[in-house]
Structures are given as C-alpha cells and as structure tokens.
Amino acid sequence: MTSPLAPYAIDHEDPNGPGDARPTALKIIRDQGLDGTLSGKVFFISGGTNGIGVETARAIHATGADVYITGQNRKKGLEVVEHITGDGKPGKVMFLEMFLDSLESVRDTAKRFLELSGGKVNVLITNAGIRGYPKDKTKDGFEQHFGVNHLGHFALFHALKDALLSSSTPSVNSRVVVLSAAGHRQSKIRFDDYNFDIRPEEYQPLLGYAQSKLANIYMATEIERRFSAQGLHATAVNPGLIPGTGLNKKTPPEQLAQMWKMTQLRNLLKSVEQGAATTIWAAVGKEWEGKGGKFLENAQVSPPADESKGPLSIGYAEYAYDVDAAKRLWEDSLRMVGSE
Numbered sequence: 001m002t003s004p005l006a007p008y009a010i011d012h013e014d015p016n017g018p019g020d021a022r023p024t025a026l027k028i029i030r031d032q033g034l035d036g037t038l039s040g041k042v043f044f045i046s047g048g049t050n051g052i053g054v055e056t057a058r059a060i061h062a063t064g065a066d067v068y069i070t071g072q073n074r075k076k077g078l079e080v081v082e083h084i085t086g087d088g089k090p091g092k093v094m095f096l097e098m099f100l101d102s103l104e105s106v107r108d109t110a111k112r113f114l115e116l117s118g119g120k121v122n123v124l125i126t127n128a129g130i131r132g133y134p135k136d137k138t139k140d141g142f143e144q145h146f147g148v149n150h151l152g153h154f155a156l157f158h159a160l161k162d163a164l165l166s167s168s169t170p171s172v173n174s175r176v177v178v179l180s181a182a183g184h185r186q187s188k189i190r191f192d193d194y195n196f197d198i199r200p201e202e203y204q205p206l207l208g209y210a211q212s213k214l215a216n217i218y219m220a221t222e223i224e225r226r227f228s229a230q231g232l233h234a235t236a237v238n239p240g241l242i243p244g245t246g247l248n249k250k251t252p253p254e255q256l257a258q259m260w261k262m263t264q265l266r267n268l269l270k271s272v273e274q275g276a277a278t279t280i281w282a283a284v285g286k287e288w289e290g291k292g293g294k295f296l297e298n299a300q301v302s303p304p305a306d307e308s309k310g311p312l313s314i315g316y317a318e319y320a321y322d323v324d325a326a327k328r329l330w331e332d333s334l335r336m337v338g339s340e
Helices: 025-031 051-061 074-085 103-117 144-167 182-184 205-230 253-261 263-268 279-284 323-339
Strands: 042-046 066-071 095-097 122-128 174-180 232-238 295-297
Touching: 025 042, 025 051, 025 279, 025 295, 042 051, 042 144, 042 263, 051 066, 051 074, 066 074, 074 095, 095 103, 103 144, 122 144, 122 279, 144 174, 144 205, 144 232, 174 205, 174 279, 182 205, 205 232, 205 323, 232 279, 279 295
Parallel strands: 042 066, 042 122, 066 095, 122 174, 174 232, 232 295
Antiparallel strands: none
8 A cells, every 4th residue: 555655656666767657747736636726825946947946846837826936047047937937827937046155145035035925935945956066165165065055055944934934824834845865875964074174185076965965854854843833844855867957067978978878777867857746746745734854755755775775776874864963964054154
C-alpha cells in the first residue's frame, strides 16, 4: 500500500530517463485538483528564469496564484513572464531582479516584493543556486557557493519571515521549500572554516557546493522547529538530475556529454518538467498541509542513503537531520547576515 507521503513511489521504481512515467510539475497540480483554485495566494520563487525554476512558476501559475520570480537578467525575466502568461490564465506573474551574492540586493528585492504583494506571501521557494564554481567570494566576503546557495536565501527568508507568518491561516499554513541536492552527502558543515580561508588548499568546487546543499537542509529543518507552532512549515527538496538547467554551466560540455552517456546515469535523468515535480508537491501538496521538516526527492519522503549503492542512489546522509548542527548553523548564519 502506498504511503500518503509517497504517492508517486511506484513511478520511480524503474526510471527510464526524461519523459518516462515519473510525474511532472503540472501532473502534480492536476492530481491535487488545484487548477485555478489558489487565486489570491502569493508565491515567491528565486531563480525563476531558467530550468526547473521556469517550470515551477508555470505550474504555480496554473493554480491562479500570483507568482513572483527572480533572476539576474531582466530581459530574460520579462521574456519568461510573457511566455508563462501567454496562456491567458488569471494570476499575475512578475519578475524581480535579485543578486543572491549581495545581501543588500536580497533585502532590497524582498522589500520591493512586499510592497508589490501588499505584504503577503504564502509560499517561498528558494530555487536558485550555483554549482562547480572556482574559489571566489560574494560581495559580502563569503565563499560563493555557501554565500549564494545558503546565506543569500537565509537572508531572504528573514526578510520575508514576518510576512510568511502573518499570511498563514489555521486552514492554510505558509510554507518554505528549500532546494537542496544529493550532493549534500559529500560534505559536512565546515564550522571552523565556512569559507575555506583557514585551509584554502582543501577547496574543491563540489565540496563548496556540498556544504551549501547540506546547509539548505538544515535551514528547512530549523525553520520547521522554530516556526511550525506559528503556522509556518518547511521542507528541503532534491529535484534530481536534470540536464536542461543553468546549474551545469560551469561543467565543461565534453564532460557533461560523457556523463549523460552513462547508462545508469542516463536512466535517472529527468526533464525540467519532471525536475520541478517534487518542488511543486512540497509547495502545494495537500500531504504537506500543517507539516514539514523532511527531505524530499522523487515526490516522496527520502529514505536514508545506502552508500553501498553508490553516489547516484537516492537518500539522505546520516547527518542530514543533525539537530545540534542545524541549530549551530542557524545561529552562525544569523551573525553572518546580520539578522541577530
């Protein structure tokens, strides 16, 4: 019997690559019966101008909700808005320029958004991210994977926290969906050296990325612990392996081509529409009303990882639910972004 928190598990037992039976974002909306039913609700999606961000926005737009997307390229953002709203369905779609490598930009964008939305936001989806970048710093001096993927979104959450709490109702609680990745299994948090400054020789792009993705899980679980009693819940999501996103732009094309040829890997690949499915399930699925604090992948609650099956297997690292580590990261992050 299928668990209510794993309604699509049967679709994932034998993946055959993009376009197979695994659900798409719009299928989740249809299965939930949400077409045109969320008029008046407000969604904020970071990184909504590329890959799964676009498909996430498109699926949410189908519900009739107002959707605000961010990106760094205004021209591209406006094109995405025009493309999504071309279906003539109700619910506004608006683009806001935001640079996650600048805490000032994040806060300015959050302020502008709250002015436009009338101080309302029901669901925050932290979708944007980078991977595989050489060692460099954000404008605020943080290692860029940690600064963009975690601290930028951490600051964004705090800028929108009061609005999320005030927008929550007893029947429809507010939600935060934090995108993570299977890569979180490659590194614990470097509490004594977040930015690889003390031991710069240890820096590897994928280690920086891994730390940031674990931080994403800790952010979600800590939001759940701190704010669930006030009607605000959070989950972390692994969208899976999706070739058609901007996340891979720092990986050499020839390396990607070789990767996608691997049979085991090829079967696990998803289309961007499939890659957005778990995000949508977390954001609007009835199964997550009034609950959170879990790591999700393949539109189900993730199991513990079986490392004997290799790095491509599903599952979370044994330290992904480390309460003490999550609390410590939260307090350190408050100091780093100046939100104490």
